[in-house]
Amino acid sequence: MDxxxxxxxxxxxxxxxxxxxxxxxKDPKLTYRQRLFSLxxxxxxxxxxxxxxxxxxxxxxxxxxxxxxxxxTPYCPRYVVPDYDKFLKQGSKFLMLAPPSxxxxxxxxxxxxxxxxxxxxxxxxxxxxxxxxxxxxxxDEKEARRAIRMLLTHVDRTVSDSFCHCxxxxxxxxxxxxxLELTEEMQRPVPNMSLIYNEKTPDEFAxxxxxxxxxxxxxxxxxxxxxxAEWGESYAVVSCYNVLPIGxxxxxxxxxxxxxxxxxSISREQLMNELLPDAVLAQCEQMDKRESFIIxxxxxxxxxxxxxxxxxxxxxxxxxxxxxxxxxxxxKTLGATAQEKRYGHCEQANAFGEExxxxxxxxxxxxxxxxxxFYLHGQVGISSDEGVTPNTRIPVxxxxxxxxxxxxxxxxxKKFPCGIGDIFPFEATAKRNPKAVLDxxxxxxxxxxxxxxxxxxxxxxIRISGYLVKRSDILxxxxxxxxxxxxxxxxxxxxxxxxxxxxxxxxxxxx
Amino acid sequence: xxxxxxxxxIPFSFVDGPGNRSAVFLQGCDFSCKYCHNPETINMxxxxxxxxxxxPRGALTLSKEGIKxxxxxxxxxxxxxxxxxxxxxxxxxxxxxxxxxxxxxxxLPFIEGITVSGGECTKQNGFVTELFRExxxxxxTAFADTNGETDFRSIPELTKEMxxxxxxxxxxxxxxxxxxxGSSNETVIENARYLASIGKLYEIRTVVVPGFLxxxxxxxxASRLIAPYPEVRYKLIRFRKWGVRGPLEEFPVPDDSxxxxxxxxxxxxxxxxxxxx
Ligand code: SF4
Ligand code: SF4
Numbered sequence: 139m140d141x142x143x144x145x146x147x148x149x150x151x152x153x154x155x156x157x158x159x160x161x162x163x164k165d166p167k168l169t170y171r172q173r174l175f176s177l178x179x180x181x182x183x184x185x186x187x188x189x190x191x192x193x194x195x196x197x198x199x200x201x202x203x204x205x206x207x208x209x210x211t212p213y214c215p216r217y218v219v220p221d222y223d224k225f226l227k228q229g230s231k232f233l234m235l236a237p238p239s240x241x242x243x244x245x246x247x248x249x250x251x252x253x254x255x256x257x258x259x260x261x262x263x264x265x266x267x268x269x270x271x272x273x274x275x276x277x278d279e280k281e282a283r284r285a286i287r288m289l290l291t292h293v294d295r296t297v298s299d300s301f302c303h304c305x306x307x308x309x310x311x312x313x314x315x316x317x318l319e320l321t322e323e324m325q326r327p328v329p330n331m332s333l334i335y336n337e338k339t340p341d342e343f344a345x346x347x348x349x350x351x352x353x354x355x356x357x358x359x360x361x362x363x364x365x366x367a368e369w370g371e372s373y374a375v376v377s378c379y380n381v382l383p384i385g386x387x388x389x390x391x392x393x394x395x396x397x398x399x400x401x402x403s404i405s406r407e408q409l410m411n412e413l414l415p416d417a418v419l420a421q422c423e424q425m426d427k428r429e430s431f432i433i434x435x436x437x438x439x440x441x442x443x444x445x446x447x448x449x450x451x452x453x454x455x456x457x458x459x460x461x462x463x464x465x466x467x468x469x470k471t472l473g474a475t476a477q478e479k480r481y482g483h484c485e486q487a488n489a490f491g492e493e494x495x496x497x498x499x500x501x502x503x504x505x506x507x508x509x510x511x512f513y514l515h516g517q518v519g520i521s522s523d524e525g526v527t528p529n530t531r532i533p534v535x536x537x538x539x540x541x542x543x544x545x546x547x548x549x550x551x552k553k554f555p556c557g558i559g560d561i562f563p564f565e566a567t568a569k570r571n572p573k574a575v576l577d578x579x580x581x582x583x584x585x586x587x588x589x590x591x592x593x594x595x596x597x598x599x600i601r602i603s604g605y606l607v608k609r610s611d612i613l614x615x616x617x618x619x620x621x622x623x624x625x626x627x628x629x630x631x632x633x634x635x636x637x638x639x640x641x642x643x644x645x646x647x648x649x
Numbered sequence: 650x651x652x653x654x655x656x657x658x659i660p661f662s663f664v665d666g667p668g669n670r671s672a673v674f675l676q677g678c679d680f681s682c683k684y685c686h687n688p689e690t691i692n693m694x695x696x697x698x699x700x701x702x703x704x705p706r707g708a709l710t711l712s713k714e715g716i717k718x719x720x721x722x723x724x725x726x727x728x729x730x731x732x733x734x735x736x737x738x739x740x741x742x743x744x745x746x747x748x749x750x751x752x753x754x755x756x757l758p759f760i761e762g763i764t765v766s767g768g769e770c771t772k773q774n775g776f777v778t779e780l781f782r783e784x785x786x787x788x789x790t791a792f793a794d795t796n797g798e799t800d801f802r803s804i805p806e807l808t809k810e811m812x813x814x815x816x817x818x819x820x821x822x823x824x825x826x827x828x829x830x831g832s833s834n835e836t837v838i839e840n841a842r843y844l845a846s847i848g849k850l851y852e853i854r855t856v857v858v859p860g861f862l863x864x865x866x867x868x869x870x871a872s873r874l875i876a877p878y879p880e881v882r883y884k885l886i887r888f889r890k891w892g893v894r895g896p897l898e899e900f901p902v903p904d905d906s907x908x909x910x911x912x913x914x915x916x917x918x919x920x921x922x923x924x925x926x
Binding site: 573578 | 761
């Protein structure tokens, strides 16, 4: 989860601590589980934050760098990506599970292990490459359909958080088809879903995925060519669209707010030569120290059966260097007010945007943290963001014509091995011609776009920033009714601040 | 270098054939259908100058060479189209094939092909042939959206360069066809047979206007005609009054109770893909 929902303010005074705990205990708006989770977060935050250098602390204090509300004293990696393929093959000593012999046992084993996968949301952000996992157990398709429906329902009702993600593809399989059919039928926001797409993916399967995407807003499409060049075949898309090695994960996510950085700078030169390098260094320091805390002080890997059974390896964990607000940073620094001079519309602005990303990339890859390596991640925003556009996106309401929008997006996504994504709502006519969407995806991927999400302008399930919510749930939540999904509350806030409902719908007349 | 009269270009279209396509709308058509949605594409500008004074942006000027349109000033308010009593538009541009492709250059990586529509594209067959050739040079497909008024056998160059056509069968009855379009349907039907027989018919369409056309008769006839060619699709289009001028302006949009039986009829006659829109 890329947000600090339900978190009490950090660094609270001891005198207030009890009050804060009591407030959580008695909050009528929180369910039992939400109280439990908030209490544990509050406990984590009783300790002082991991100590930073004075310089780094200044960037943290003014919100230019942010630890994503992961907690002052992190004791587990933000995202854990277990090797579920291996788990199904070998079973688990710790969980006392034999390798499954049919699809029911496979589904049951998965449901069991999900309960033991740590993450920042207390629930798994990755539940596996489902078609690849389940295909070997399909004997009878009807039975498989029932079993897979049960699995998806289980995840939707227990994890109930759209940051829970599964992957499918790139090949056409029976399991993959069943998952897509159920996705269309069930119309649920959880789990989030990505189709790993490459030139081996048959058009027919891709078109099925697009049809599902136009009714249920998932799956999103992943440019496998880009990611497998960086990670090999063994990577997963998790949470929003974070890309991480399987059998590893993401230790922490830091976030550089480029808008705030630009607000603090006095000139382009000062930004590029002083503030930006300092801020990048500050964020690297914060991530580095927090990661050391997880590994060296809390010794996460030493008491994890996932590590003991080699479902995760410490060396496959990386740090995610997130950023937001490139558009605002470029426009502010260049003083671009007229639309044709602004980011997304003007070559100079776009080139400057690229220069900023290149500079960050160089600085980050030069940094040598104690554990793992850091890679760029295009952070999707948090629900309280206002006036900050996620990652390198063009702000909602300023979208140029679609071909230009796609080209700028592809150009800016090059340096983000830990994932980045953009969203395109298409008008409902695309449903009758899913091939049109496939043409757009193929074109975009040939230009090295990494990840493309889409939905139809008339869908109930829609994508807010990286995660999915039901429009109808947001309305219910706004009316004060309890809904199962954690994301409805986030969505409600973000729909306002991120203007998700106002995105330019892409249509035939889109010149 | 041949020049074409271009009414407008839509870089991305989801509704002009398979996949995502750039649609090029040409100016000029010999039919004058009572339900025409874009009557401003029918005739060439007469240079009467009426629209010039009414343009709120001063985007139009009249000189000896005819009307001139300044796209930079235009607000696309369509006032000029509404006042033109010649069924024309001052925004028609004279373009070379290169200019058309320059305009869709950014769209090219994202499209399956181009569709030339109208107006009636076969009236400018030399220009269209060049567009198709260029599309193929880019590895794109080339489709024509045609009313079928020109015998495709008489324009072999274009027919050769064209991948497939989308053809209207507006009415199976000659008299009704004349009443609706001002022309007979003989060539249209001959074209449907010919293009289907050489594998160049992508789809036929019929606009359904209950109370005005004998839709049942036309759908029955047209579906039998294409049934032997399972790859040819049939699109049944509900009449919509958007853009329509004249007696049909106030006709209602037919609902499913009209469209579904027609769809069933086409399926029963052996058409494999029938779409109602
Ligand atoms: S649409 Fe026509 S009337 Fe309106 S501004 Fe443009 S040229 Fe003038
Ligand atoms: S577009 Fe129509 S109104 Fe304008 S000058 Fe031409 S014929 Fe006259």
